Amino acid sequence: MAAEQPSLLNRILFKRTLRRWAKIADGAAKTPISTLRKQRSNALRMLVHLNRFVHIADNRLALPLIGSQAIQKSHDSDWAWRPEAWTGPLPVQGMASVPTKSMLGSEISLHHDCELSELSLRQLRNTREADLAPYGLRMDVFKFDGSFLSLVIDFPEASVVGLRRKHLIRLEPIIEMEKPLEIFARLNIKHGPNTEQVVRELPLHDSVPLVEFDLAYTKLNEKRVDSMWLDLIFEGPQMNQVTLRDLTLSRRPRADV
Structure with a gap:
């Protein structure tokens, strides 16, 4: 159903309101203080709703569309x-002085062993036309006195349904950094009491530093696969800002040899 169009009466009232406030603004320099105070109060009350509307409208109209699963x-x-975290707005969109094992949403957690956390993690809106993901994730690291820092991403149950050793798991992140650092991706697959781990270093010199995890070289028990998750491990992260503009995962069967 098409959106209802403003009636003629509403359009006339809107134009009158615009003219009235334009006249008030033009005369503000000479308006008596008592009147000016009342006009300012009325303007601020309207401004609250206007700012809220513009904020929501900007988010909805910005590219890419919220909820996009274009991969x-x-x-x-x-x-x-x-x-x-890259698809839609999270209930809590940021954290500062992040304690270890803190969750941002239901799938992302940050892990470290710092005595004093000078880390922040927040979701941000992607607005570039080139971005497929509606949102990004930004991590700021100031002083870092720990020995490890990792971002853990828990996969949905669908990721392990039908998972076989013939599969390749592909990771495609888009990453921006203030200065160079090393990032390793570790794929973890729990099967029964055991966990298979495959580690790859991200080729950060590439525009999209994709890596593939070949499960053929693991000892995966296909009948007992329980869950899968990814660790992004940051080496030497101090005094840096890392922005993950996008992060997608996919799987496909490897070609028969």
Whole structure:
């Protein structure tokens, strides 16, 4: 159903209101103080609603669209996913002085062993036309006195349904940094009492530093796969800002040899 169009009467009233406030603004320099105070109070009351409207409208009209699941993937992929932090607004969009194991949303957690946390993590809105993900994730690291820092992403149950050793898991992040650092991606797959781990260093010199995890070289028990998650491990992160503009995962069967 098409949105209801403003009536002729509403358009006339809107134009009159605009003219009235334009006249008030033009005369503000000479308006008596008592009158000016009342006009300012009325303007501020309207401004609260106008600012709220503009904020919501900017978010909805900005590219890409909130909730977008547009993912570049190979034609033979049988599963593809973008975590919630890159898809829609989180209930809590940021944290400062982040304690270890803190969750941002239901899928992302930050892990470290700092005595004093000088870390912040927050969701931000992507507005560039080139971005496929509606949101990004930004981490600021100031003084860092720990020995490790990792961002853990828990995968949905669908990621392990039908998972086989013949599968390749592809990670495609888009990353911005203030200064160079090393980032490692560790894929973890729990099967029964055991956990398989495959580690890859992200080729950060590439515009999209994609890596693939080949499960053929693991000892995965296909009948007992329980869950899967990803660790992004940051080496030497102090005094740096890292922005993950996008992060997608997909899987496909490897070609038969």
